[in-house]
Amino acid sequence: ISRIAVPLLSSISSFVTTLTCGKPKISATIAGTWALSAPTDCLPNSSKSYSGYLSFIKRDIIFAILNPSYASGEIDYINAHGTSTPWNDKTETLAIKRVFGKDAAGIAISSTKSMTGHMLGAAGGMETAVTAMSLKHQVIPPTINYENPDPECDLDYVPNKARTTEVNYALTNSFGFGGTNGTLVLKRFEE
Secondary structure (H helix, E strand, O other), X not given: OOOOOOXXXXXXXXXXXXXXXXXXXXXXXXXXXXXXXXXXXXXXXOHHHHHHHHHHHHHHHHHHHOOOOOOHHHOOEEEOOOOOOHHHHHHHHHHHHHHHHHHHHHOEEEOOHHHHOOOHHHHHXXXXXXXXXXXXXXXXXXXXXXXXXXOOOOOEOOEOOOEEOOXXXXXXXXXXXXXXXXXXXXXXXXX
8 A cells, every 4th residue: 555544533623634654734624523323214225214314414414514613605515425326316415405505506526435436434534534635735536437417416526527626614424324424524724
C-alpha cells in the first residue's frame, strides 16, 4: 500500500486529521453530527418501508445541520451514501430535496462508493477522510461511471470528473445495514 487515509478524531479540539508520513495535519473541523438506529420496519426491504426510511434519512440530515455556527444554505458538498441502487439513491435524493428545498439543486453531490465500491464497515471512515480531503484541497470527487441517470435522481452528482471549487462546509451520509445511520458535517480548516 503506497497511501492510506485514516480519519483521526480528537474530542479535545474536534478536528479531523489525515496522516502524512506519520505527521498529523488538520484537514477539517467537525461542525455537526447525528446518528440513530432505525427500527426494522423502516429498513429498505420493501416498498412499505420507503416512507419510514425516508423520514430517518431526513432526520439524520436535519439534526446534523442544526448548528448555530452555520446555516443549511452553507453546505457546498454532500458525500452521499450513494450505493448506486435505485431504491437507496432515490430515497437519499428525495431526503436531500426535502431538507434543503430549493438550495438542493446548487449543492454538489457525489458518491465515493462509485470509486471504492461498498466497503461496508469501513465505508463511513473512508468517506469521512475523502470529505475532509475535499475541504482541504477544494476539489469535489466525481461520481464515476455516471452514464444512465435516473430521472428521479436529478441533482448535481458531479458526473465522471472531479470539480475544483470552493468548499467550506461538507456533509457526509452513512447508512448501514440494520438501520444504523449517521450524518457528519465538516468545516474547512483554516490555519
